Amino acid sequence: MAHCLAILAHMASPPTLVPGSVGSVETRYLDLPAPIRLDCGRELHPVRVAYETYGELSPERDNVILVCHALSGDAHAAGHSAEPPAESTRDGFGAERRDGAAGKGLGWWDGMIGPGKAFDTDRFFVISTNLLGGCRGTTGPSSIDPATGQPYGSDFPVVTVSDMVRTQRAFLDVLGIDRLAAVAGGSLGGMQALEWAVLFPDLVDAVVVIASTHALHTQGVAWNAIARNAIMGDPAWQNGHYYGTGRTPDAGMGVARMVGHVTYLSAPALTERFGRRLQFADDIRYTLREPEFEIESYLRHQAGSFVKRFDANTYLYTSRALTYFDLARQHGDGSLARALEGVSARTLLIAFSSDWLYPPSASEQIEQALRALGKPVEFEVIDAPYGxxxxxxxxxxxxxxIRRFLGDGETNPHSREERSS
Amino acid sequence: MAHCLAILAHMASPPTLVPGSVGSVETRYLDLPAPIRLDCGRELHPVRVAYETYGELSPERDNVILVCHALSGDAHAAGHSAEPPAESTRDGFGAERRDGAAGKGLGWWDGMIGPGKAFDTDRFFVISTNLLGGCRGTTGPSSIDPATGQPYGSDFPVVTVSDMVRTQRAFLDVLGIDRLAAVAGGSLGGMQALEWAVLFPDLVDAVVVIASTHALHTQGVAWNAIARNAIMGDPAWQNGHYYGTGRTPDAGMGVARMVGHVTYLSAPALTERFGRRLQFADDIRYTLREPEFEIESYLRHQAGSFVKRFDANTYLYTSRALTYFDLARQHGDGSLARALEGVSARTLLIAFSSDWLYPPSASEQIEQALRALGKPVEFEVIDAPYGxxxxxxxxxxxxxxIRRFLGDGETNPHSREERSS
Structure with missing residues (x-):
């Protein structure tokens, strides 16, 4: 409890604010007191969780929003990191922003978290953790295996979205937070939000599930399998034990990232931005090795910048977890409705018209299942071109x-959530 | 000319017929008498062309259809190869058939070429060649470079679709064939057919362009770049000089093939066939390395079978050629209409509703350009689910x-084509 109070005291220190921003932030780390029991049957210990917080915890501790990141994210969701920029990037698509976030020190969801933003730090205490299996501070395959004194590598246990959520729960327990006003996330982050609603219905008042699904479709499973095959097929992967060898599977990771990029964007967006423009004016150079089209150069640049900042094994484990995620299989004996029966949180689903990796149809299935069960659910499809x-x-x-769904600040979020649950 | 007559005499020997089939066939080889001048500025010599023929050449030599293959095809388009099967495969999607064709000895377009079929060998003399840069008999990167006595590897010149077509023209010259009743092909094969119509308008009566485009869209360029990066990033590629080293870039090629497979199929077709079914009943094994879902196992199987039969460098060169292909840029100063101005062949365009790699919209652009120019053109979109x-x-x-377009056998194809040109 002393530990908990010290943490909360630390949280209360006001950050350096810039307009509309949560200001300068620092990633902190917390060691869980007990092992995490995993879906695969193994136990993981010790487990450290990297996290950041934005805004102030209310005295009643009832204004907490947990934000969950996607495949390549980290705990640094908002504000400016105190760490110096590691790389320069170009502005543009979200994937670039994602890659650039660490470098620029700007959180990956900075546009959404802050005073007056979607997750309004004037009202809410927003917590963001690096997920289990991560490579940015939370225990993952690059962490030291206490049994060997060496990094786990591919001996790290296969983790699931449930495991990630149970880890977040254990982390919040240490902080003395036993109730969440909301859990929110996009993509894999949305899966975690859904898993929270199913696994701990009594602890979550609302979930915000963006560009996500209850189970990735076959093509998405295929893209992820290709990405993992690219990494594992790289001899530098060394069967998962590349740490300390001076070699990392950059070539395979680069290909994995390229596949990711193309699936994150819509075909029309790619056409609009790059078309068939050549690298060097209108001159074809008849080269096999070098990029000839701008899109080729863009993909190489993105791959190159990603491998510098992200661990290949974390990519493998996280990709695996998001393909396993399947609410109906895990919690409903194959029935999505049965899986959602116990949900008590209000649910907001947002999907994007041009998203073909996590298409609106998946969110619609969740909406229909919840609605049929009489659960409070909202579903918005945003017409936007970027996939x-x-x-x-x-x-x-x-x-x-999101602001409207969370009560817009005009009513007390706690009472509003009690009314609708 | 003696050579030419000997070839034609060989052609006239009746094959062993099975019902609806062109029977047992054999790939033959022809060495071109002169160098091929390439778009990149280099000359290639010697050039050998692998080819097969089906049906009988008319005395007037006016019933010739040239069939052009796609990225991973070869000259063996129809009938049963005399060569023994090299591998066993499963039936199913076209990509599997493509992979399986060589193994089973069945041509990759056997369903389309034969007595009473689309390219009716009772009427037409169908010629199929392996394209320039190929690995199944036609000169390509695995051929011996006369300058070194070693395989070209990545010293092979970068070739274009125009180069492929000029090679086919030189090949037909040797055979004494100076006019084509039709050129037909799907995908990259359709690009060759279009290039024939533009490059040699006086020599082609009709073109059949299936699931193709006048210029691959940005996302397609991206997929091809990813595939090539996967191959070139494999250390076993050895900068393109892997022949004779005992190592081939199988891992990279496997990933390239997986990307290809997913783009060749539609997302709904993948869902329908594989869904989220697991390899082992409903048991998750929590494995990082092994396939867990059926789709993962399928992709690995396809990759494994492809690397056994196809040369990685040919994949690179062919993929490069099809991304370069751009009728407007090459022949119209950026205008598709200008590029097509000289076309005199009747054009049949076929596209498939679910094809997102070569979407119907591309064929529609060709149709509209030809129609605006007053050229005879037909465009059919077939509603079919497989991409x-x-x-x-x-x-x-x-x-x-296709039969209707080619005259259905009720009228003499030659007179029909004269009527419309």
Whole structure:
């Protein structure tokens, strides 16, 4: 409890604010007191969780929003990181922003978290953690395995979205937070939000599930399998034990990231931005090795910048977890309705018209199942051209929807949530 | 000319017929008498062309249809190869058939070429060649570079679709064939057919362009770049000089093939066939390395079978050629209409509703440009679920369209084509 109070005291220290921003922030770390029991049957210990917080915890501790990140994210969701920029990037698509976030020190969802934003730090205490299996401070395959004194590598246990959520719960327990006003996330982050609603219905008042699904479709499973095959097929992967060898599977990771990029964007968005423009004016150079089209150069640049900041094994484990995620299989004996029966949180689903990786149809299935069960649910399809990356880009359209759903600040969020649950 | 007559005499030998089939066939080889001058400025010599023929050449030599293959095809388009099967495969999607064709000895377009089929060997003399840069008999990167006595590897010149077509023209010259009743192909094969119509308008009476485009869209360029990056990023590629080293870039090629497979199929077709079914009943094994879902196992199987039969460098060169292909840029100063101005062939365009790699919109642009120029053109969109692979699968729907376009055998094809040109 002393530990808990010290943490909360630390949280209360006011950040350096810039207009509309949560200001300068720092990632902190917390070691869980007990092992995490995993779906695969193994136990994981010790487990450290990297996290950031924005806003102030109310005396009643009833204004907490947990924000969950996607495949390549981290705990640094908002504000400016105190760490110096590690790389320069170009502005543009969400994937670039995602890659650039660490470098620029700007959180990956900075447009959504802050004073007056979707997750309004004037009202809410927003917590963001790096997920289990991560490579940005939370225990993952690059952490030291206490049994060997060496990094786990591919001996790290296969983790699931449920495991990630149970880890977040254990983390919040240490902080003395036993109730969430909301859990929110996009993509894999949305899966975590859904899992929270199913796994701990009594602890969650609302979930905001953006560009996500209750179970990735076959093509999405295929893209993820290709990405993992690219990494594991790289000899530098060394069967998962590349730490300390001076070699990392950058070539495979680069290909994985390229596949990711193309699936995160819509075909029309790619056409609009790059068309068939050549790298060097209108001159074809007849080269096999070098990029000839701008899109080729863009993909290489994105791959190159990603491998510098992200661990390949974390990519593998996280990709695996998001393909396993399947509410109906895990919690409903194959029935999505049965899986959602116990949900008590209000649910907001947001999808994007051009997202073909997490298409609106998946969110619609969740909406229909919840509605049939008489659960409070809202579903908004935002008409936007950028594909899956919209969840990182289309802040202007998301913010009013989320603010309204969370009570807009005009009513006390706690009482509002009690009314509807 | 003696050489030419000997070839034609060989052609006239009747094959062993099975019902509806062109029977047992054999790939033959022809060395071109002169160098091929390439778009990149280099000259290639010697050039050998692998080819097969089906049906009989008319005395007037006016019933020739040239069939052009796609990225991973070869000269063996129809009938049963005399060569023994090299591998066993499963039936199913077109991509599997494509992979399986060589193994089973069945041509990759056997459903379309033969007595009474789309390209009716009772009327037409069908010629199929392996394209320039190929790995199945025609000169390509695995051929011996006369300058070094070693395989070219990545010293092979970058070739274009125009280069492929000029090679086919030089090949037909040797055979004494100076006019084509039709050029036909799907995907990259359709690009070759279009290039024939533009490059040699006086020599082509009709073109059949299936599931193809005048210029691959940005996302397609991206997929191809990813595939090539996967191959070139494999250390076993050895900068393109892997022949004779005992190592081939199988891991990279496997990933390239997986990307290809997913883009050749539609998302709904994948869902329908594989869903989220697990490999082992409903038991999740929590494995990082092994396939867990059926779709994962399928992709690995396809990758494994492809690397056994196809040369990685040929994949690179062919993929590069099809991304370069751009009628407007090459022949119209950026204008598709200007590029098509000189076309005199009748054009049949076929596209498939679910093909997102070569979407119907691309064929529609060609149709509109030709129509605006007053050229004879037909455009059919076939409603079929399998994506790009439909061009190898949807024979039942394609055959009547193509037969009607080619005159259905009721009129003499030569006079019909004269009438419309």
């Amino acid at each position: 899956h990356d919209c969840f990182l880009l289309e802040e202007a359209q998301q913010i009013p929807i | 790009h692979d439909c061009f190898l699968l949807e024979e039942a729907q394609q055959i009547p369209i």
